[in-house]
Amino acid sequence: MLLKLENVSKGFGKPGDPGFQPVLDHLSMEVSYGEHIAILGPSGSGKTTLLNLIGGMDHPDTGSVQFNGKDITGYSRQEMDRFRNQSIGFVFQFHHLLPQCTLMENILVPTLVERDKSLRAEKIDRAGALMNRVGIWEYRNKFPGKLSGGECQRAAVVRAMINNPALLLADEPTGALDSENVERMADLLLELNSEDGLTLLLVTHSASLAKRMGKTLELRKGNLEQI
Ligand SMILES: Nc1ncnc2c1ncn2[C@@H]1O[C@H](COP(=O)(O)OP(=O)(O)OP(=O)(O)O)[C@@H](O)[C@H]1O
Numbered sequence: 327m328l329l330k331l332e333n334v335s336k337g338f339g340k341p342g343d344p345g346f347q348p349v350l351d352h353l354s355m356e357v358s359y360g361e362h363i364a365i366l367g368p369s370g371s372g373k374t375t376l377l378n379l380i381g382g383m384d385h386p387d388t389g390s391v392q393f394n395g396k397d398i399t400g401y402s403r404q405e406m407d408r409f410r411n412q413s414i415g416f417v418f419q420f421h422h423l424l425p426q427c428t429l430m431e432n433i434l435v436p437t438l439v440e441r442d443k444s445l446r447a448e449k450i451d452r453a454g455a456l457m458n459r460v461g462i463w464e465y466r467n468k469f470p471g472k473l474s475g476g477e478c479q480r481a482a483v484v485r486a487m488i489n490n491p492a493l494l495l496a497d498e499p500t501g502a503l504d505s506e507n508v509e510r511m512a513d514l515l516l517e518l519n520s521e522d523g524l525t526l527l528l529v530t531h532s533a534s535l536a537k538r539m540g541k542t543l544e545l546r547k548g549n550l551e552q553i
């Protein structure tokens with residue numbers, strides 16, 4: 327099992343206070359190696375909150391998140407940083423590219439900790455190949471402010487995959503793409519899934535992207551249901 331969540335609860339505010347807002351309620355889920363899963367759910371249902379817990383960007387109030395059999399909720403800051411850099415690719419809901427860096431530089435940010443020159447050269451090749459596959463190679467030297475939302479979004483997906491993560495967590499990775507580019511993105515993600523065994527967990531409002539995934543779950547009232 328690649329990922330296992332057991333009885334995860336998360337809310338915002340102080341438990342017991344009148345302003346406390348429960349979001350996830352004793353949620354459990356299991357994700358096997360190589361699965362591809364779409365997560366649907368209304369706005370405010372907790373989809374981003376759930377991805378943040380899995381990616382170690384936030385802590386659950388109760389329950390555990392296990393990755394490869396290890397409970398990540400007890401990781402130190404340093405262990406968490408290493409785990410995220412090496413094992414998780416994260417595509418944020420709003421792409422979070424650095425405006426002062428070109429697309430290529432943005433994509434290479436997660437590789438900066440790599441000291442080995444030949445491994446770094448491999449990553450640069452990988453960046454080029456992936457950019458080509460989603461159609462943004464020609465924009466590699468442009469700055470995000472001069473590009474469309476869809477072009478930036480495709481760069482954010484490439485950046486998330488640059489270190490060959492075991493798990494891609496993507497928060498609406500195609501929200502800014504037209505239908506042709508949604509299909510192209512789905513093609514790339516599923517090819518990486520079958521070539522490299524990349525496990526996919528995608529939050530999406532796109533019915534066509536969800537349809538391409540092997541399983542669809544819906545987040546509702548703090549819990550996941552298979553649909
Ligand atoms: N840092 C925070 N502090 C307080 N409340 C928060 C925080 N983050 C999220 N929330 C609340 O938790 C609930 C779930 O938010 P979340 O962002 O996970 O929803 P979502 O399913 O991703 O929605 P969307 O589809 O609009 O992106 C919302 O009601 C939101 O207002």
Ligand SMILES: [Mg+2]
Nearest residue numbers: 373374419497
């Ligand atoms: Mg969200």
